[in-house]
Amino acid sequence: MGELKATTTSILEPGQTSGFATTRFESLLAWAQKYSLFMNPFVTACCGMEFMAVSSPRYDFSRFGSEAPRFSPRQSDLLWVVGTIVQRQAPILKRIYEQMAEPKWVLAFGTCASSGGFYDNYACVAGLDKIIPADVYVPGCPPRPEAVLDGLMLLQDKIQRGDRTPGIVKPRIDPVQEPNTALVQLRRSRTSRPPA
Amino acid sequence: MSKALIELVKKNFPDAVLESHSQLGDDTLVLAPGRWKEVCLFLKDNPQSDMDMLTDLTAVDYPDRDPRFEVVAHLYSLQRGHRLRLKAKVGDRDGETVEIDTLTELWASANWMERECFDMFGVKFLGHPDLRRILTYPEFEGHPLRKDYPADKIQPLVQYRDEPNIDKVAPFGVDEGMSFGRQTHARNRGDDDSRMN
Amino acid sequence: MEPLDQELESSELELPTEPMLLNVGPAHPAMHGTVRIVMELSGEIIERCDVQVGYLHRGFEKMCERGNWSQVFPYVDRCNYVSPMLNNVGFALACEKLLGITVPERCQWYRMILGELARMSDHLTCDGAMAMELGAFTPFLWMIKGREMVWEIMEEETGARLTHSFGRVGGMAAPPTDGFKEHTRAVVQHILTIIDEVERLLLGNRIFLDRLENVGVISAADAVSLGWTGPCLRATGIPYDVRKAHPYLKYGEVDFDVPVGTTSDSYDRFMVRLAEMRQSARIIEQCLERMADKGPVNVDDPRVVLPPKEEVYGSIEGTIQHFKIIMEGLKLPAGEVYSYTEGGNGELGFYLVSDGSGTPHRVRIRPPCFLITAGLERVITGQMMADVVPSFGSLNMIGGECDR
Numbered sequence: 001m002g003e004l005k006a007t008t009t010s011i012l013e014p015g016q017t018s019g020f021a022t023t024r025f026e027s028l029l030a031w032a033q034k035y036s037l038f039m040n041p042f043v044t045a046c047c048g049m050e051f052m053a054v055s056s057p058r059y060d061f062s063r064f065g066s067e068a069p070r071f072s073p074r075q076s077d078l079l080w081v082v083g084t085i086v087q088r089q090a091p092i093l094k095r096i097y098e099q100m101a102e103p104k105w106v107l108a109f110g111t112c113a114s115s116g117g118f119y120d121n122y123a124c125v126a127g128l129d130k131i132i133p134a135d136v137y138v139p140g141c142p143p144r145p146e147a148v149l150d151g152l153m154l155l156q157d158k159i160q161r162g163d164r165t166p167g168i169v170k171p172r173i174d175p176v177q178e179p180n181t182a183l184v185q186l187r188r189s190r191t192s193r194p195p196a
Numbered sequence: 197m198s199k200a201l202i203e204l205v206k207k208n209f210p211d212a213v214l215e216s217h218s219q220l221g222d223d224t225l226v227l228a229p230g231r232w233k234e235v236c237l238f239l240k241d242n243p244q245s246d247m248d249m250l251t252d253l254t255a256v257d258y259p260d261r262d263p264r265f266e267v268v269a270h271l272y273s274l275q276r277g278h279r280l281r282l283k284a285k286v287g288d289r290d291g292e293t294v295e296i297d298t299l300t301e302l303w304a305s306a307n308w309m310e311r312e313c314f315d316m317f318g319v320k321f322l323g324h325p326d327l328r329r330i331l332t333y334p335e336f337e338g339h340p341l342r343k344d345y346p347a348d349k350i351q352p353l354v355q356y357r358d359e360p361n362i363d364k365v366a367p368f369g370v371d372e373g374m375s376f377g378r379q380t381h382a383r384n385r386g387d388d389d390s391r392m393n
Numbered sequence: 394m395e396p397l398d399q400e401l402e403s404s405e406l407e408l409p410t411e412p413m414l415l416n417v418g419p420a421h422p423a424m425h426g427t428v429r430i431v432m433e434l435s436g437e438i439i440e441r442c443d444v445q446v447g448y449l450h451r452g453f454e455k456m457c458e459r460g461n462w463s464q465v466f467p468y469v470d471r472c473n474y475v476s477p478m479l480n481n482v483g484f485a486l487a488c489e490k491l492l493g494i495t496v497p498e499r500c501q502w503y504r505m506i507l508g509e510l511a512r513m514s515d516h517l518t519c520d521g522a523m524a525m526e527l528g529a530f531t532p533f534l535w536m537i538k539g540r541e542m543v544w545e546i547m548e549e550e551t552g553a554r555l556t557h558s559f560g561r562v563g564g565m566a567a568p569p570t571d572g573f574k575e576h577t578r579a580v581v582q583h584i585l586t587i588i589d590e591v592e593r594l595l596l597g598n599r600i601f602l603d604r605l606e607n608v609g610v611i612s613a614a615d616a617v618s619l620g621w622t623g624p625c626l627r628a629t630g631i632p633y634d635v636r637k638a639h640p641y642l643k644y645g646e647v648d649f650d651v652p653v654g655t656t657s658d659s660y661d662r663f664m665v666r667l668a669e670m671r672q673s674a675r676i677i678e679q680c681l682e683r684m685a686d687k688g689p690v691n692v693d694d695p696r697v698v699l700p701p702k703e704e705v706y707g708s709i710e711g712t713i714q715h716f717k718i719i720m721e722g723l724k725l726p727a728g729e730v731y732s733y734t735e736g737g738n739g740e741l742g743f744y745l746v747s748d749g750s751g752t753p754h755r756v757r758i759r760p761p762c763f764l765i766t767a768g769l770e771r772v773i774t775g776q777m778m779a780d781v782v783p784s785f786g787s788l789n790m791i792g793g794e795c796d797r
Contacts, residue, residue: 042420044427044449045793046474049518049555053544056537071422086796088333089427089448090354092420118467121347122340123332123452130356142555220490220730248617252731252759256746268744270731270759274617274633281731305620308767316454331447331796340455347455 026162033077033103034156035065040076042096045083047110050142059145064152073099078155081134084112085125097132107155108134109148111141114168129166137168147171199223201245201280209235224281232267232284233297239271239280240302247271247280250303253310255317259343263287265317267296291318291342298324316341412440417781419448425522427792428766430773430781437777444769449792457756461722462488463562465756470556472758473794475518476737478504478511478547481560486641487732487743488562489692491725496692500564501642502684506577507550507559509673509680513584514543515737515789516624516666516673523663523786524595527604532591539587542580549576562723563698564691574681581674588670605660609772609784613657619771620764623739624669625788628654628661635735647679662787697723722751731759738762738789760794 043051054061061067070076073096085093097106108128111117114137116126128134135158138151151169158167202216202223212231217224227235239247252270265287271280287294298321299306310321311330318339321327329336333353338345412433419429427449432442453472457465469484470477482504489496496504521536544554549570551557559566595601613629626633634651636644652668654661691698695714704711727749733742739761746755765788772788773781 041422045451046471046556049474052518052537053541053554056541057534058538058541069422071420084449084451086448086450087350087353088450089419090352092418092448094354096420119451119456121452121456122345122349122351123450123455125352129359131354133357133359144554219728220493222729222731224729249620251620251622251733251740252742252744252757254744254757256755256757268757270742270744274631277638279731303620304615304618304771305764305767308763309620312763329447330445331450333447340452345455347452347459 027160030160030162034159037064037066037078037105037156038068038070038076039066039078039080040071040073040096040100041069041080041082042093043080043082044085044089045110045112047083047112047142050145050148051080051082051109054145054148059149061149061152064149064156066152073097074101076100077104079104079106079132080109081106081113081128081132082109084110084117084119085128085131086123087125088123090125090131093128094131105135105155105159106132107151108137109151110143111139113137114139117141134166135164137166139168143169201239201278204242204244205235205239208238222281223279224283226283226285229267229284229286229296232282233299233302235282236269236271236299236302245278245280246273246275248274250299250305250309251279253299253306253313255313255319255341257317257341257343259289261285262289264289264291265294265319267313267319269299286319291339291344294318295320295322297322300324315339318342410435415778422526425785425790425792427796428769428785428790430769432773432778432781434778437779439773439776439778439781442770442774444766446763446766446792447796450796451793453758453797454756457753459752461751462725462753463723465753466560467556467558469758470558471793472760472797473515473737473741473762473791474556475791476508476511476515477556478507478559479515479734479736480741481557482508482642483732483734483736483741484743485560485562486734487730487745488723488725490732491728491730491745491747492562492694492697494563494692494694494697496564497689498643499568499685499688500690500692502680503565503569503690504560505642505644505647506677506680506684507547509677510543510546510577512737513670513673514540516670517543517584519786519789520591520663520666523659523783524591524601526782526786527601529595529598529601532594535587535591539584542583546573546576546580549573561691561698562725563694564689568690569684574684574686577677577681581677585671585674588667592667602660604780605658605663605783605787607656607658607660608776608780609659609662609787610657611768611772615771616657616768619768621739621761621768623736623761623765624665625662625765625768626739627651628665629657630655635733635740639733641734643680643683644676646683647676649673649676659783659787666789724749724751733759736761736794738765738791738794758794758797760797762788762790763795766790766795 041051053059079097079100108114113128116124125131136151136155138148140147147169154167154169199218202225205225206213209231212228212235213225214228215226239245249272250269251272254268256266256268258264263285267284267286269282284296286296298310308330310324311327313319314327315329315331316339336351412435415432415434417430419427429445430442433440453468456468465484466481469480472480517536517540521533525533547557548554551559613631616626616629630653632651632653637651649672652665654665699718700711700714705715725747727747729746731742731744733740741761742759744757748754769785772784
């Protein structure tokens, strides 16, 4: 199967490491790829509900070009692994990944897909990267739709740069840099606004 | 809750009922395992009890007791609205010969619930048409909900990837990740409804 | 080849036939993620099928035995993840039954409102997904819009859109916010408008009706024998609703009807859910009127409820109470209890066995849609392949609840 370490789009002349035309071509190709990701939603659990919410008009990932779900792995290039992967489901996930054609990317949606979540037991796989390589991890149980969109943008960034190192979606306010902010707002709002 | 159901069963099967109680309003009967099906059939057909639904069938593992397992069934009557819990103690200390009769001929819900009980506890239901694992996979060995099965003992179906440091997460440094996400949004401090917007 | 106008004796045309084995696999858009149906097809008709679940078995019941009682709440949330508040409330009621305590009135109304909002979210998702799988994409988007509004309320109240873990033994994690009532009233009005629009769009559509009527029929006797409860049972004509038959919280004091179907096909199951949403709106309205604006939400029992922070830092009793509950965990008395509420799919039961220490001995979740999925075989056998999608969609199998 082979892990993909770099994009396969480099066309080089003999003796050349990178040329003007190849780099521009690569970046054009990467631009086309990142804005036309055909996703394969491998939905298993609760994150599927957030997936439905992200696909709905309010958050809408189709604005990012990632509109068309293709349930056949042959026709898709981004595998969204949404929800817990259970030991019984693992062979199916592996087969779907293997059936996808290169170039392909994997987005681990949710904490269960990224690291197993709080299911440290006999039934669950502790993260899909035990079975298939992942490109972007979106933590959250379930992640907020904005985090998912951040993950999609992160992936698009990586595709443009040809970067295959895995990345994790960070919260917008970094708790390391600003430790005094309540990342989790424990105090509840005293007033709330009804919808307009 | 009235104890009418308990009295009814005790009257008709005096030797099958080992214990009974009504703690917290739930009528419960502990039956001898050999009379399990008989009593259930009686409860289903008798017009006074009229138990037409088997709402739940499960087991509990008490590793200190002998017999070790307790098969618990909850019956309900749609017409009369009363419930009954039936229990039967089966199995020996090692978890062998854990057997009891099936209730599939009486209620169709018993089919899958007994399969789950078999899968989780290893209780064999004699006469079940299709007793195989339902929640775990056929290659799974052991019965997970037994107390002697360690919770984190995995039996993977797929070989884990041969990746160095597979247990370590990808670098989570301060600079790693998307550059555009590092911006701090101006927020009103000291205001209770300050949010990330 | 013989010319087409000649009659063929049936014995002249002996083609070997065997049923085709088709695997509608666990990774399938219409299988709600996690069910595998292996079917033997003869043409388009399903002769036999084997429904295999367990592709989302996450070991809840084993995990519950490793923590303490309040650590079970996140697990039960993820059981029926489209209506998580109902699961939270159900488990909290089970623990309270074991303890023998009743929460204050304000909490009961609050639980009912959040529970009915969760039920509306469940039915919106189910009906929306059903419509989408039949090709009607717009009602799905409208219903998801309605669901987003419900989730906005949940986020204001509990902090999370989907898996709140908001219930606590003895009350709730926090009291209602100030704007809760107006917010909820506005949202419920919006959702009723959405339901009206969806009805106008779908129920006159010939194709929609043809695909749902008389498809996936099951007899009432079969449904009862299979242990079905909830909207699927009510669609067969049996008016069993736990909220009416065995009222808990304050359901005995509010007025609502129980919609019941007649023909027990997929259309009836769809309509029962739509009608139930309207009844939920009625219940919410009544509860909002009767819920007090001030008052305690948690029961005043030092064994189970954390004291307010001022007392923890200010008095010895508060500190000790806080310490005991956090470090040792809640201690429920030894015993066993079966407590049942009306979940999104039917009678959601919890059979708890406690041995007196803080760790649960056994937490059994009686999953309504496990038994409903058990009946899927009976529902689709004899139907055509294309009827599997609406029938299965109308049963509303939630993988987290079915497989736990």
